[in-house]
Amino acid sequence: MSLASDHAVEATSTSAESAEIAGRSLTQIAWRRLRRDKVAMTSLLVVLVIVSIAALAPVITRLVGVDPSSFNDKAVSDAGGLPLGRLGGVSLAHPLGVEPGTGRDLFARLLYGSRISLLIALSATLITVTLGVSVGIVAGYSRGWLDSALGRLMDVILAFPLILILLALSNVLTQRLETTFHLGELVARVLYLILVLSLFGWPYLARIVRGQVLSLREREFVESAVSMGAGTPRILFREILPNLWAPILVYATLLLPTYIAAEAALSYLGVGLVPPTPSWGAMLADSVRYFAVDPAFLFIPGTYLFVVVLAFNLLGDAVRDALDPRAGRA
Amino acid sequence: MGKAKIGLRSAAVVSLAAMALAACGGGSSGGSSGKSGNTPAGQPVKGGTLTMLSLNQEFTDLDPQRAYTGEDIAFLNAYMTRSLTAFKVSRDPKEQGTLVPDMATDTGTPANGGKDWSFTLRDGMKWEDGSPVTCEDVKYGVSRTFATDVITGGPTYAIQYLDIPSAKDGSSVYKGPYTTKGNDTAAYDKAVVCEGNKITFHLAKPVGDFNYTVTLGMGAVPKAADTAEKYTKKIVSNGPYKIQAYTKGNQMVLVRNENWSKDSDSYRPAYPDKIVVKFGLDQSVIDQRMIRDSGADQQAFMRESLLSSDLATVFNDPRYESRRVTNFSPYVIYRVINVEKVPDLKQRQAIAVAMDRAQLRQILGGKFAGDIADGVIKPNLAQDYAPSGMWTGLLGKTIPDSGDPEYAKQLIKDSGKPMPTITYSYSQNPDADKGAASIKSSLEKAGMKVKLNPIEASAYYTTIFDKSRATELMANGWGPDWPNASTVIPPLFTLKGGWDVGLVNDKAYNEKVAAALSETDRAKQATMWQDLNKEAMQQAWVVPTLFENDQRLAGSKVKSASGQNGQLYIGGSAGNWPYNDMYVQK
Numbered sequence: 001m002s003l004a005s006d007h008a009v010e011a012t013s014t015s016a017e018s019a020e021i022a023g024r025s026l027t028q029i030a031w032r033r034l035r036r037d038k039v040a041m042t043s044l045l046v047v048l049v050i051v052s053i054a055a056l057a058p059v060i061t062r063l064v065g066v067d068p069s070s071f072n073d074k075a076v077s078d079a080g081g082l083p084l085g086r087l088g089g090v091s092l093a094h095p096l097g098v099e100p101g102t103g104r105d106l107f108a109r110l111l112y113g114s115r116i117s118l119l120i121a122l123s124a125t126l127i128t129v130t131l132g133v134s135v136g137i138v139a140g141y142s143r144g145w146l147d148s149a150l151g152r153l154m155d156v157i158l159a160f161p162l163i164l165i166l167l168a169l170s171n172v173l174t175q176r177l178e179t180t181f182h183l184g185e186l187v188a189r190v191l192y193l194i195l196v197l198s199l200f201g202w203p204y205l206a207r208i209v210r211g212q213v214l215s216l217r218e219r220e221f222v223e224s225a226v227s228m229g230a231g232t233p234r235i236l237f238r239e240i241l242p243n244l245w246a247p248i249l250v251y252a253t254l255l256l257p258t259y260i261a262a263e264a265a266l267s268y269l270g271v272g273l274v275p276p277t278p279s280w281g282a283m284l285a286d287s288v289r290y291f292a293v294d295p296a297f298l299f300i301p302g303t304y305l306f307v308v309v310l311a312f313n314l315l316g317d318a319v320r321d322a323l324d325p326r327a328g329r330a
Numbered sequence: 331m332g333k334a335k336i337g338l339r340s341a342a343v344v345s346l347a348a349m350a351l352a353a354c355g356g357g358s359s360g361g362s363s364g365k366s367g368n369t370p371a372g373q374p375v376k377g378g379t380l381t382m383l384s385l386n387q388e389f390t391d392l393d394p395q396r397a398y399t400g401e402d403i404a405f406l407n408a409y410m411t412r413s414l415t416a417f418k419v420s421r422d423p424k425e426q427g428t429l430v431p432d433m434a435t436d437t438g439t440p441a442n443g444g445k446d447w448s449f450t451l452r453d454g455m456k457w458e459d460g461s462p463v464t465c466e467d468v469k470y471g472v473s474r475t476f477a478t479d480v481i482t483g484g485p486t487y488a489i490q491y492l493d494i495p496s497a498k499d500g501s502s503v504y505k506g507p508y509t510t511k512g513n514d515t516a517a518y519d520k521a522v523v524c525e526g527n528k529i530t531f532h533l534a535k536p537v538g539d540f541n542y543t544v545t546l547g548m549g550a551v552p553k554a555a556d557t558a559e560k561y562t563k564k565i566v567s568n569g570p571y572k573i574q575a576y577t578k579g580n581q582m583v584l585v586r587n588e589n590w591s592k593d594s595d596s597y598r599p600a601y602p603d604k605i606v607v608k609f610g611l612d613q614s615v616i617d618q619r620m621i622r623d624s625g626a627d628q629q630a631f632m633r634e635s636l637l638s639s640d641l642a643t644v645f646n647d648p649r650y651e652s653r654r655v656t657n658f659s660p661y662v663i664y665r666v667i668n669v670e671k672v673p674d675l676k677q678r679q680a681i682a683v684a685m686d687r688a689q690l691r692q693i694l695g696g697k698f699a700g701d702i703a704d705g706v707i708k709p710n711l712a713q714d715y716a717p718s719g720m721w722t723g724l725l726g727k728t729i730p731d732s733g734d735p736e737y738a739k740q741l742i743k744d745s746g747k748p749m750p751t752i753t754y755s756y757s758q759n760p761d762a763d764k765g766a767a768s769i770k771s772s773l774e775k776a777g778m779k780v781k782l783n784p785i786e787a788s789a790y791y792t793t794i795f796d797k798s799r800a801t802e803l804m805a806n807g808w809g810p811d812w813p814n815a816s817t818v819i820p821p822l823f824t825l826k827g828g829w830d831v832g833l834v835n836d837k838a839y840n841e842k843v844a845a846a847l848s849e850t851d852r853a854k855q856a857t858m859w860q861d862l863n864k865e866a867m868q869q870a871w872v873v874p875t876l877f878e879n880d881q882r883l884a885g886s887k888v889k890s891a892s893g894q895n896g897q898l899y900i901g902g903s904a905g906n907w908p909y910n911d912m913y914v915q916k
Contacts, residue, residue: 071689073688073692076692076696078697079641079645080645081638081693099764101693102689102767274782275782276767286760289614289639289760294639
């Protein structure tokens, strides 16, 4: 048994809630708390459904008999291009109606849009967490000049006007990615979004982690590891890291919805994906113009985005509560 | 999306961009406007305040040598900056291209086979400070065009046409009125001569329609009041109104110019007492205010176009019938094929044949958007337009509006060469994105490989004019500078013209264009333009897709004296409001 899990046991035994049952791990306790939280379970279910819908988008759209890129001139009016029929052209053939002008199916576009959004948000979150945790641990443990250097680097990155950079450099950098790595256009754009979101997102997490490490490194189990002659990598990743999972997990679950919304915002501003790839942001950007005459076109993607972001956010909150009940709800 | 740089020429940028946000839809041209007939005109009344609502932050240019947007030129010319000749104010499309005298006593006298043009100025014209408008003021105004480092963004016909030699680097030896160093002022004094109140322009080559050219960028400027590059924000008026207040992003107020007299001006009835321009409004707000038509907004009208999403509301309801207008905008929307990247004629034709033009029109609003185009000359260019037959046999057979992928495949096969990958560049906005998706899918149906290259609006033209970044297929739009295809065919299909995006440089074609330019018989010239339009379509240098429409709405008390029963209309080659005779009904 490692010293780290000793510490976990120590933590549980001090927790009043689980005093009667000894020997349960931190994870088990958190999971129990989470299971008792109805909001958490509902949002977890919604998240699972959203993720599986996104993963199975091609299958589902084929079953429904729609696809995201076929034009349907018959579904929109020749006088103005608005969808024919109620609620933006909702019908058996088009369960959520059609896009004005083109008659492309909204259901299929929404599903395919969620695929790209989730892919970008998940990858960006993974990279952010990896970078943020690594830099945070190193900075917090090393102190001295390395800590100051990393600290200044974080300050510099946090000072960058991110949206401005995204807008200004998107074309240049995407083209550079395309030619340097011989990527397809879509892949290059997705990669660009992932990289920019994560490269400018990690310092926030790194600062949190650094703060935690600063206090952890003074704890007895670290000192004993040092006195037993453990190397720095072992101390960092075997002793300290396991104690950081709680804040990391909380941060990651809250970061994911932020990135989903960010991707939508970026596509809204036109630095997202290349058409005809569907994207939530581009859909919303288009739909705003039709608010007065075809409100369904705004509300359907808007509501879906809202539900997705809300579900992830609530789940994140619940995970935080479960892992750190003392923080309480605001 | 801002309407940054304008000008009839660069207005194509604006138009394409605006199509996403604002513009177009609308039935066949005409509708409520543009009809000729014997029904009585309006009963104009003097007085009142006319208000124009605009989404722009300010006028790009007030300077008569720099203004280059059709709508702005019409506004400024009607109220503040007179020109030697002007266009007749009429709701009849056939008359809208007719010249009438303005500062001059007639529409100009050519001599020496069209190489010399003279105009005699009217008596009694005055600037707003009371000093007389002289021949020297016109001459001085035109000379400012040559100061290309100070007077930017305007029409440069004076430099192109006047008989002034070029320096070694190709620029004119005359550098405008602001510099003396190495400046050949004598050359200009020889090309533009004032004798009393008669001004004569000596041209390098015969120009059959030079009296049209003087409507554009050749207004007078009093030397004493010229503030060079600052003049464009504060001009001196010689028209019936003068600027009382002008704040960027807020408003401009025009009041009567006491020194202007009706006796010196047969062109401007000048009905309202005051004209106000409100800037920086959101187009959706303008639309809603005009739809509601309450209070002071009854005396207001919109400068730009209705949002395409508001068209169905306005045009399917008879309540708006007397206030809405629809007509051709000046623009033809087309896709340019780069001849250096797609040198094979059959392959270019295949692109034209495969494109689903009906779908592209549908995306922009169906019948509101405009008519399917068959060339770069639009029917509102009256005598210069004739059906090119592009879709009815010119390309080998009749091509349906939705394209003919099978025939396109056949053409590619006949070319005997592998088809290059087509990269389609366009200025990005939501409608353009949908159009690009349509082009991709329709060309792919004909077996072509297509890549899409959306470009941010402000960087679009610098990108496609850069040879290394130009692609096989590019979006563009064009409107004529005045009602003559001499402002369409030469700029688009000859390298010297400045807007030859597709890099067309065909020797035989260039010679025919030169011949048409110097033709002084207007009817003969019209036939030549028709043939050149047809040849360009047969060569598939561009794929014309839409004769764009424009729809606007005005308050119930805004009328036009030349309109049917006073009803407003938009018209002319710039598709503008008839500012000249608009009045406020009591």
